[in-house]
Amino acid sequence: MSRPRPITGSAGSRIRVILGETGSDYLYYLNEDNGNTEWQSSNWTTESGGPPYGLRKQINNIYAKGRHITDVAFDTSGRWFVGGEKRDGTGAHFWWGGTDSDADPLLRASTKSHRRVVSFAPLDGYRNDTGKYAVITGSNDYALIGVDKALANRVDRIQRKGKSIDVLRLFAIHGYGTGYFILDGEGTQWENTGVQLSKELKNGGKDPILDVAVARDGSWIVIRPNRYIASRGISSTLTAALSRFYREHQERQTGRAWEVKAHDARILRELREREAAEQRRQDEARRKAEEQRREQERAEEERRQKEKERKEKEASLKRRCEEVDRFRQIHSKRLKPMERVTAVGFSSEPGDALVKSIGGHGAIEVFKPLHQEAGSIIISDPRFLTPYHCEGDSEALTLLCYASDKYEAAVSIYHCACHDGICHCTRTLSATFLPQSILSGNDGERLLSHPPPRPVIEVTTGGNAMCFDEYKCAEKIDLSRLKAVVEDLAVDTDRRERMLSSLEKRKRNSRQDEDLKKFQRCRALEEIAKTLICRLESLPIDNNGCIIYQVDYEHRDPSGRGRLYVFPPDLPHHTSCSVIVVLSFRR
Numbered sequence: 001m002s003r004p005r006p007i008t009g010s011a012g013s014r015i016r017v018i019l020g021e022t023g024s025d026y027l028y029y030l031n032e033d034n035g036n037t038e039w040q041s042s043n044w045t046t047e048s049g050g051p052p053y054g055l056r057k058q059i060n061n062i063y064a065k066g067r068h069i070t071d072v073a074f075d076t077s078g079r080w081f082v083g084g085e086k087r088d089g090t091g092a093h094f095w096w097g098g099t100d101s102d103a104d105p106l107l108r109a110s111t112k113s114h115r116r117v118v119s120f121a122p123l124d125g126y127r128n129d130t131g132k133y134a135v136i137t138g139s140n141d142y143a144l145i146g147v148d149k150a151l152a153n154r155v156d157r158i159q160r161k162g163k164s165i166d167v168l169r170l171f172a173i174h175g176y177g178t179g180y181f182i183l184d185g186e187g188t189q190w191e192n193t194g195v196q197l198s199k200e201l202k203n204g205g206k207d208p209i210l211d212v213a214v215a216r217d218g219s220w221i222v223i224r225p226n227r228y229i230a231s232r233g234i235s236s237t238l239t240a241a242l243s244r245f246y247r248e249h250q251e252r253q254t255g256r257a258w259e260v261k262a263h264d265a266r267i268l269r270e271l272r273e274r275e276a277a278e279q280r281r282q283d284e285a286r287r288k289a290e291e292q293r294r295e296q297e298r299a300e301e302e303r304r305q306k307e308k309e310r311k312e313k314e315a316s317l318k319r320r321c322e323e324v325d326r327f328r329q330i331h332s333k334r335l336k337p338m339e340r341v342t343a344v345g346f347s348s349e350p351g352d353a354l355v356k357s358i359g360g361h362g363a364i365e366v367f368k369p370l371h372q373e374a375g376s377i378i379i380s381d382p383r384f385l386t387p388y389h390c391e392g393d394s395e396a397l398t399l400l401c402y403a404s405d406k407y408e409a410a411v412s413i414y415h416c417a418c419h420d421g422i423c424h425c426t427r428t429l430s431a432t433f434l435p436q437s438i439l440s441g442n443d444g445e446r447l448l449s450h451p452p453p454r455p456v457i458e459v460t461t462g463g464n465a466m467c468f469d470e471y472k473c474a475e476k477i478d479l480s481r482l483k484a485v486v487e488d489l490a491v492d493t494d495r496r497e498r499m500l501s502s503l504e505k506r507k508r509n510s511r512q513d514e515d516l517k518k519f520q521r522c523r524a525l526e527e528i529a530k531t532l533i534c535r536l537e538s539l540p541i542d543n544n545g546c547i548i549y550q551v552d553y554e555h556r557d558p559s560g561r562g563r564l565y566v567f568p569p570d571l572p573h574h575t576s577c578s579v580i581v582v583l584s585f586r587r
Contacts, residue, residue, distance in 0.1 A: 003267070004259045007033050010225035011249040012210040015242065016069075021049025021076050023219035023233035029069050030245050035256035038087065040068040043241065049216075054097040055080035067091055075120040076216055081107060099133075107135065121146075121170035121178045122216065132178055136165050148191060151180050158184045171214040181212040194218050200229055226250070326362030329382035340388040341366065346377055351388030479536060479546065482529060489526040496522060 014031040027050065029042035042059065044051050051074050059082060062069060067084035070092070074080035078098035085092035096107045107118070121132035132146035134155075142159060144152050147170065158165055163185025172178045179192030181201070188209060190201055197220045201209060204222060211223040219233035227246065230239050335341070339355045343366050347353050356365040356376055364385060367376035379385060500519040503512055 001263075003263050004256060005035050006260050007035050007249075007253040007256045010210075011246045011253075012223045012225040012228070014249065015211065015223050015228075015245065016072065017211070017213040017221055017223065017238070017242075018051070018072065018074060019213045019215035019219065019221065019234075020045070020051065020074075021215060022217045023215050023231070023238075024235040025049035025076075025215065026213075026235060026238050027051040027055075027072065027074065028238065028241065029072070030241075031068075032245070032249070034252050035259070041245075042069065043237075045235075049076060052078050052080050052098060055082060058082055058095050058097075065091070067093075071118060073118045073120055075122040077120070077122045079120045081118045081120070117165060117168045119168050119170040121180075122172050132170055134168050134170055134180075136168055146178075148178065148180060150191065151182065151189075154182065154184070154186075154189060158186065161185070167211055169212055169214070172216060173214060173218045174216055176218075179214070181214075183209065183211075194220070196220075196231060197222075204229060323362055326380070326382050330358065330362060330364070333382060333385065333387050335364065335382065335385065335387065342386045342388055343377070343379060344384040344386075346374075346379075355385075479533070479541065482533060482536070486526065486529045486533060489522070489529065493526065 014033075015028065017026060017028040019026050025045050025047055027042070027044035029040055032039050032041055044056060044059075046056070055072070055074050058080075059069065059072075062082070062084035065084075067086050070083040070085055072080075072082045079096075080098055081094070081096040083092070083094040094107070099107065117134070117136040119134045133144070134147055134151075135143045136155070142155050142165075144155060155165065155168075165182065165184040167181070167183035169181045170178065171180070173192065173194055176192045176194060179190065179194075181190040181193065182188065188201070190198065190212075193201065193212075193214065197212075197214065197218075200220075200222055201212070205224065207224045207226070209222060209224060213221045213223075215233070217233060219231045221231070221234060221238075221242075222229045228239075228242050230242075329335075335355055335358065337355050337357055340351045341347075341353050341355055342350045343353045346366060347368075348371075352370065353366045353368050356367050358364050359378075362380065362382070364379045364382060365376050366379055366385065368374050496519055500516070500523065503516040503519065508516060
């Protein structure tokens with residue numbers, strides 16, 4: 001439902017009254033409005049002192065053509081003017097009659113403007129003039145004939161200042177001559193209105209004066225926004241019509257104001273209800289989002305807790321497995337207190353350390369009896385310990401000695417029985433070597449003539465099946481490839497040695513310790529490769545130039561990664577199966 005149209009304007013602004021010879025001779029029209037429909041009600045007297053016949057006839061024609069009156073003027077001399085238009089603003093036209101030749105051009109020119117004020121003053125019998133005219137157009141252009149000089153000067157001043165002239169009424173009261181009333185942008189002014197009317201205009205109240213109507217006999221009506229004042233002699237029919245209109249307009253205006261207010265209140269209430277509903281929807285959405293977020297956080301916390309518990313279980317299981325593995329290693333190596341061992345990274349020569357004690361979790365305390373100043377160390381991984389057995393070691397076990405850690409110290413001999421890509425290898429021997437066993441020079445022959453004095457055998461066993469997680473067998477290695485590796489490493493050997501020497505001599509931080517370890521391993525890799533070449537060059541080469549096998553596999557111990565399987569020259573070669581040496585080194 002659309003908003004009710006409010007009724008604007010006061011009742012006084014919708015009234016136009018013109019008096020004739022007496023207060024009982026009149027013409028009026030009222031612009032009425034109930035908020036839904038606008039219409040015009042009018043009435044006039046037909047006696048000789050009222051509006052001329054031609055004016056009354058033209059007003060009837062205006063209503064018959066669907067127009068309404070926009071302005072009207074007449075005097076008792078028979079002159080009249082009326083304008084009309086349709087409610088949509090179209091069909092505007094103006095008519096006049098009873099005027100002389102001097103007034104016609106003024107009225108004809110005034111019809112070019114949509115807003116005009118026309119007023120006539122009746123003939124003044126005392127002066128025998130031809131009447132007075134005042135025509136004000138919408139742009140404040142004006143034409144005046146026979147009016148008072150003071151009025152002419154005021155109209156001219158208002159026109160030059162660009163102000164508006166809203167009301168200009170000319171009239172003639174018997175005994176007073178021609179008078180006027182003007183309402184413009186500067187206020188009001190009047191002249192020759194009679195004593196009573198002058199008092200009313202001056203002291204009648206603070207509410208504004210909207211219009212004045214004066215009859216020739218001196219009776220008058222003053223129109224104000226919400227009331228009117230009528231002198232004696234005004235027709236009771238006229239005053240009754242005006243009173244009724246003021247009352248009904250106020251009632252209609254008040255009623256429509258309440259309707260507009262109720263409509264606006266309803267719209268505001270509906271708007272607030274929609275806003276409240278939207279707010280509730282947003283609050284519900286936020287609540288659900290918050291619940292979802294909390295549920296996600298709870299699920300994430302549960303996931304993290306389960307993940308933590310899983311890791312703790314895995315860590316506990318790993319620790320338990322490591323502990324069991326350590327005890328298995330201790331048992332397999334038959335380690336016991338005062339057992340003579342070689343400790344990787346601690347021993348300076350084979351068998352120079354003794355087991356001092358074995359803890360409840362498999363931690364082994366080792367010391368050097370001949371070097372008490374070195375103190376003791378705790379070794380948690382038994383694989384870093386090798387029982388000392390004998391001094392006569394195989395030539396294959398002298399290949400690598402004195403490695404820097406367990407990854408470089410692992411050498412194992414396996415019995416390989418591979419068929420159709422399935423690897424089943426049995427470890428027959430494994431050994432570790434102490435640091436500083438690898439020659440640092442370029443003379444590989446020295447390794448043959450001056451082998452390391454005491455390589456350490458870690459385990460000697462037979463028939464132990466080895467299981468691998470991932471493997472692939474019978475992949476040969478080309479000797480030329482190995483030589484290419486040596487040549488590639490030899491490019492910057494001198495520079496690496498200088499950097500290595502510099503790092504060994506000075507105090508290092510953790511980053512430099514890591515760099516030193518990398519350089520040492522690179523040196524070990526180069527020497528291992530040179531040693532392999534020295535060992536392999538005397539072996540038979542097959543049609544493809546390969547003399548060794550490479551078998552890659554995944555073992556649970558990281559030391560099992562990236563091993564080289566080669567034929568040692570001092571082991572017999574069988575036709576049914578191969579006995580190979582696995583050398584592990586890392587770059």
